[in-house]
Amino acid sequence: xxxxxxxxxxxxxxxxxxxxxxxxxxxxxxxxxxxxxxxxxxxxxxxxxxxxxxxxxxxxxxxxxxxxxxxxxxxxxxxxxxxxxxxxxxxxxxxxxxxxxxxxxxxxxxxxxxxxxxxxxxxxxxxxxxxxxxxxxxxxxxxxxxxxxxxxxxxxxxxxxxxxxxxxxxxxxxxxxxxxxxxxxxxxxxxxxxxxxxxxxxxxxxxxxxxxxxxxxxxxxxxxxxxxxxxxxxxxxxxxxxxxxxxxxxxxxxxxxxxxxxxxxxxxxxxxxxxxxxxxxxxxxxxxxxxxxxxxxxxxxxxxxxxxxxxxxxxxxxxxxxxxxxxxxxxxxxxxxxxxxxxxxxxxx
Amino acid sequence: xxxxxxxxxxxxxxxxxxxxxxxxxxxxxxxxxxxxxxxxxxxxxxxxxxxxxxxxxxxxxxxxxxxxxxxxxxxxxxxxxxxxxxxxxxxxxxxxxxxxxxxxxxxxxxxxxxxxxxxxxxxxxxxxxxxxxxxxxxxxxxxxxxxxxxxxxxxxxxxxxxxxxxxxxxxxxxxxxxxxxxxxxxxxxxxxx
Numbered sequence: 001x002x003x004x005x006x007x008x009x010x011x012x013x014x015x016x017x018x019x020x021x022x023x024x025x026x027x028x029x030x031x032x033x034x035x036x037x038x039x040x041x042x043x044x045x046x047x048x049x050x051x052x053x054x055x056x057x058x059x060x061x062x063x064x065x066x067x068x069x070x071x072x073x074x075x076x077x078x079x080x081x082x083x084x085x086x087x088x089x090x091x092x093x094x095x096x097x098x099x100x101x102x103x104x105x106x107x108x109x110x111x112x113x114x115x116x117x118x119x120x121x122x123x124x125x126x127x128x129x130x131x132x133x134x135x136x137x138x139x140x141x142x143x144x145x146x147x148x149x150x151x152x153x154x155x156x157x158x159x160x161x162x163x164x165x166x167x168x169x170x171x172x173x174x175x176x177x178x179x180x181x182x183x184x185x186x187x188x189x190x191x192x193x194x195x196x197x198x199x200x201x202x203x204x205x206x207x208x209x210x211x212x213x214x215x216x217x218x219x220x221x222x223x224x225x226x227x228x229x230x231x232x233x234x235x236x237x238x239x240x241x242x243x244x245x246x247x248x249x250x251x252x253x254x255x256x257x258x259x260x261x262x263x264x265x266x267x268x269x270x271x272x273x274x275x276x277x278x279x280x281x282x283x284x285x286x287x288x289x290x291x292x293x294x295x296x297x298x299x300x301x302x303x304x305x306x307x308x309x310x311x312x313x314x315x316x317x318x319x320x321x322x323x324x325x326x327x328x329x330x331x332x333x334x335x336x337x338x339x340x341x342x343x344x345x346x347x348x349x
Numbered sequence: 350x351x352x353x354x355x356x357x358x359x360x361x362x363x364x365x366x367x368x369x370x371x372x373x374x375x376x377x378x379x380x381x382x383x384x385x386x387x388x389x390x391x392x393x394x395x396x397x398x399x400x401x402x403x404x405x406x407x408x409x410x411x412x413x414x415x416x417x418x419x420x421x422x423x424x425x426x427x428x429x430x431x432x433x434x435x436x437x438x439x440x441x442x443x444x445x446x447x448x449x450x451x452x453x454x455x456x457x458x459x460x461x462x463x464x465x466x467x468x469x470x471x472x473x474x475x476x477x478x479x480x481x482x483x484x485x486x487x488x489x490x491x492x493x494x495x496x497x498x499x500x501x502x503x504x505x506x507x508x509x510x511x512x513x514x515x516x517x518x519x520x521x522x523x524x525x526x527x528x529x530x531x532x533x534x535x536x537x538x539x540x541x542x
Contacts, residue, residue: 001540002539002540002542004515006539007515007519007536007539007540008515008518008519010535010539011515011516011519011520011532011535011536012519012520014520014531014532014535016527016528016531016532017520017528020523020525020528025523025524025525028524028525028527028528029525032467032470032527035470035471036368036369036470039369039470040368090368145471229371230371
C-alpha cells in the first residue's frame, strides 16, 4: 500500500499536467485532438516502416510554405522514413518537409509529438524545448502507445503457432495433411495446411477477418488474407510446404526444399505489389509461412520409424533465401518456418 | 418505464467512442457511464443527481438495469444496432442524440461522460475496465445484498471522496475535467500495483 505522499508525488509527475501547466487549458483540447488523430494515423500507416514521426496541432506561419495538404487515408503513399505532420481536422493533415522542421523551436509555442523507432520510450513530446516521455512504461510491442495491434498481433500468433502448435502437429487439419508417423505429407496437402492456419488465426486474432483463397491477381489467389477492422492494414500469407509427399499410389512424389520456399517468396512479392495496385489506400504486408516436414534419409514410403538424428536433422536448419526480400523491402516480413516433429511412436531409438 | 437519462447516456457513449471502437458491449457502456457518474461526484454533485443507479454483479462489475433496458429499447427503435453482443449507433440514433444534446436536462452531464470517454485516448478500454474494477465503491459493495453502488448511504462513497481529496491535493484545481479523470485512474492504478 502506497502512502498518501507517494501517491501525490506520482500524480504530480503526470505527463498531462506538463501540457496544462506550460500551454494552458486550451492545449488540453489540442492534446486530445492530437492523440485521437495519432491513433487514426497509426491505423493508416505501418509504423514499422518509419524511422521517426513528428506531429503537432495548430497553424504556424513558419511551416506553411513547406506543407502539402492531404487526406489521412492517402498518407501511406508519402515516401519518407521521417514523417512530419500537422493535423488540420478529422480527415486532413499537412505533410511538412522534414529538413525544414525544428521541433525544439516550435515547442516554444505548442507541444510537438515525436516518435522514434526502437526506443524504449518511443512516444515523447517536446514541451518548451525539452523532451518528455508520454509514459514511464516501456513502449508496447506494437511500437507506440497510440498504435493498434495488427501486424504485431499476427507476428505473435505465428510465433506461437510455430512453437506450440505446428511443432507438435496439433489440430485436425494439420494432422490430416500428413501420415501418422509424420514422415510424409499426403497428396496435395495445401488445402489442409491453409485450413489449419486459417482456423488457428481466426481463434487467436481479435478484431479482424481471416479468409482463405483471396484473389489478388488474374491467375492466383493468395492462401490467406487478414484484414483488421477500422484500419487499412492487410496481411497476405502465402503458404508453402517442404519435405516429401506421397502420391495417390503411395509412392514418394517430388521432394521440395529451399527452391520451393524461394518460389513462394517471389510469388508473394507479386501478390503484395498487385494488392497494392488494387487497394492503393491500404497498407499491404506479406508473410511467407513454410511447413517443414524435411527428414534425412527418408526414402521408404512404407517406413513408420526413423532414427532420432534423421528425424530432427532439419529442425534447426533454416531455409536459404536468395534474395532475402525482408532486407530489400519493408512490406515483406521475415519468413516463418513451421518445423513439424515426427510422432513420438515413430522414433526407432 | 424507460429512463430518458439512461437512453441519453447510452447514445452519447456509443457515439463518442465510435472513432476508436466501432461498437461497445453493454458492460463497456456501463463502465463508462459509471465512470462518468464518479466524475460527477468529483465535481461535488450528489449521487442521486445521476438519474439512475448501479449495482455490483458477481464478477465485480457495475450493472445497471436502466442502461440494459435502454439498449433494448434503442435496438427496437433502430437507433442502435447489435452485432456480436456489441452495440453501434445508427443514423436515427445520431439524430436523436443531437436533439437530446440540446436539451437542458442533459447538458451538464455531457462534461462527465465526455471526460470518461476521453480517457480511452490514453489507454485501451480493457485497461480502463481493469482499473475501474479496483475502485473502492465496487470492491467494498456486497454482492449478496446487491447494494446500490450510488446510494448516498454507501460508506464506500466516503472513501471515494477521500481519494478525490488526495487527487485534488496533488493536481490542484484544473479547468478541464479530463485531467482529474486521468489522475484518478492513475491513483487507482497505483493502488492496484
